[in-house]
Amino acid sequence: SLLQKRQCTFQVGPRNQQYKTTGNVSGSVQLCENTQCCVAYYVIINDQPKLDVLACDLVEKSCPDAICRGQTRFDGRLLWCTCKTDFCNSNITLIPELEAPQPPYFNIKDQIMKAGALIVPLLFLCFLLVIAVKCRHLFKKRVPRDCSSQATETSEIDIADIELQQILGHGYFATVWQGKYKGSVVAVKVFPASRKHKFTAEKEVYELPLMNHAGIVPFLGSGSKPDGGGWLIVLQFVESGSLHSYLCKHSPNWMLTLKLCQSLSQGLAYLHSDLHKPDGHKPPVAHRDLTSSNVLVTADGTCVLCDFGCSTIVPCCPGNRSSRSQTTIMEGPAQVGTLPYMPPEILEGTVDLNSSWCLIQADIYALALLLWEILMRCSDLFEGGVAPQHLLPYESELGVVTLDSLIQFVCHMDERPAVPRHWELLPQGPVLQELLTDCWDCEADARLSAACVMERLAALQTL
Numbered sequence: 001s002l003l004q005k006r007q008c009t010f011q012v013g014p015r016n017q018q019y020k021t022t023g024n025v026s027g028s029v030q031l032c033e034n035t036q037c038c039v040a041y042y043v044i045i046n047d048q049p050k051l052d053v054l055a056c057d058l059v060e061k062s063c064p065d066a067i068c069r070g071q072t073r074f075d076g077r078l079l080w081c082t083c084k085t086d087f088c089n090s091n092i093t094l095i096p097e098l099e100a101p102q103p104p105y106f107n108i109k110d111q112i113m114k115a116g117a118l119i120v121p122l123l124f125l126c127f128l129l130v131i132a133v134k135c136r137h138l139f140k141k142r143v144p145r146d147c148s149s150q151a152t153e154t155s156e157i158d159i160a161d162i163e164l165q166q167i168l169g170h171g172y173f174a175t176v177w178q179g180k181y182k183g184s185v186v187a188v189k190v191f192p193a194s195r196k197h198k199f200t201a202e203k204e205v206y207e208l209p210l211m212n213h214a215g216i217v218p219f220l221g222s223g224s225k226p227d228g229g230g231w232l233i234v235l236q237f238v239e240s241g242s243l244h245s246y247l248c249k250h251s252p253n254w255m256l257t258l259k260l261c262q263s264l265s266q267g268l269a270y271l272h273s274d275l276h277k278p279d280g281h282k283p284p285v286a287h288r289d290l291t292s293s294n295v296l297v298t299a300d301g302t303c304v305l306c307d308f309g310c311s312t313i314v315p316c317c318p319g320n321r322s323s324r325s326q327t328t329i330m331e332g333p334a335q336v337g338t339l340p341y342m343p344p345e346i347l348e349g350t351v352d353l354n355s356s357w358c359l360i361q362a363d364i365y366a367l368a369l370l371l372w373e374i375l376m377r378c379s380d381l382f383e384g385g386v387a388p389q390h391l392l393p394y395e396s397e398l399g400v401v402t403l404d405s406l407i408q409f410v411c412h413m414d415e416r417p418a419v420p421r422h423w424e425l426l427p428q429g430p431v432l433q434e435l436l437t438d439c440w441d442c443e444a445d446a447r448l449s450a451a452c453v454m455e456r457l458a459a460l461q462t463l
């Protein structure tokens with residue numbers, strides 16, 4: 001069986017010593033122990049590729065290519081390839097179109113144009129032009145949208161009714177104010193004029209039918225400043241602010257912790273759900289930027305989701321309700337979100353955008369990190385009732401989290417935030433450990449669904 005083992009070219013720097021464990025190394029040759037895949041990683045510094053890793057891959061993955069086809073990721077800062085023939089990683093082949101995949105209709109048109117150029121160029125071009133003009137409505141939208149859902153009536157509000165009082169938070173795209181609207185305390189998310197697309201994307205999610213749920217911040221309406229000078233989303237004010245600030249100040253006991261975790265997974269399960277009711281259809285929505293700053297905590301200690309500016313409405317048609325099996329091309333870049341919460345497949349850029357389910361699975365990875373953040377502040381899970389101070393995921397392991405350090409730690413080393421050893425001895429410890437492991441699995445397909453997380457947490461209530 002030794003003969004069947006994959007042989008890869010081996011060369012790693014001091015940062016990547018973990019690759020020595022992926023097979024027997026003899027000089028520049030490595031005999032893979034657990035995989036048929038060779039990998040190569042280069043870091044691009046000043047436009048020059050600097051070799052980072054040549055080795056057998058760390059874990060068994062699919063690597064269909066015989067040659068190592070390079071793909072650049074993260075604005076060209078990383079060059080990466082994987083392949084399945086002996087020593088295939090010693091040469092990296094750059095395929096330009098892989099670096100910037102185009103939506104399929106561009107490719108088809110390109111193909112047609114190329115073919116036309118070979119046969120009867122002018123005639124064909126004219127024919128194409130006529131077709132394009134006649135069918136331009138077919139090409140207007142690149143992303144198939146949901147077939148049946150109809151957005152609820154837009155809830156335009158008169159901004160003269162809004163009084164802005166104090167700033168609650170400065171986000172990357174908007175500023176959130178505490179304010180008053182028709183006598184109630186509200187949160188007003190104000191987008192500058194230049195961020196209209198972000199405003200529209202977020203409003204579109206809030207205005208989907210059946211979005212009223214205890215786990216989703218209530219949307220009260222939207223408005224615009226005169227002359228398009230800015231855009232506003234008005235939300236119910238959530239008293240305890242973000243989960244991040246809540247966990248910095250509070251160390252909840254076990255029952256409160258469970259309530260936070262359950263309400264969070266319920267909110268996400270609802271967001272991911274495909275609901276058909278007489279009063280409308282709510283398609284699944286992938287949040288795509290779940291962080292402890294984008295989850296709010298109510299006065300009675302439950303979590304609600306907010307900030308749908310990066311979210312994707314997963315297209316889904318009647319008669320084809322299983323979005324898990326759906327194949328569709330997603331809009332926008334794959335690598336959206338906030339660094340520590342990005343799953344390995346997004347960090348490495350290997351996310352399969354042909355499967356709408358992959359974005360839902362990416363949310364589950366982020367959910368695991370949020371559950372970890374909450375559990376790590378639970379007073380009843382620590383000796384003497386004193387939980388450690390609140391830390392963001394990977395903060396204790398990596399300090400300042402950077403893209404490179406995260407790829408190294410999460411993807412190459414397959415490490416996750418540390419779970420205290422003594423949890424094994426607690427009644428709920430093993431279940432919690434298993435829950436986290438099953439949600440932050442490096443294989444996206446192996447992760448639980450949010451509904452399943454709900455069930456597992458419900459079972460803990462009887463302990």
Ligand SMILES: Nc1ncnc2c1ncn2[C@@H]1O[C@H](COP(=O)(O)OP(=O)(O)OP(=O)(O)O)[C@@H](O)[C@H]1O
Binds near residue numbers: 173241
């Ligand atoms: N309904 C609300 N009630 C109370 N506080 C809120 C509410 N909505 C938002 N906030 C506060 O404002 C902060 C920023 O909100 P949000 O994430 O929606 O803005 P953003 O501009 O999209 O931020 P970013 O893009 O950086 O995540 C939240 O972390 C929270 O502290």
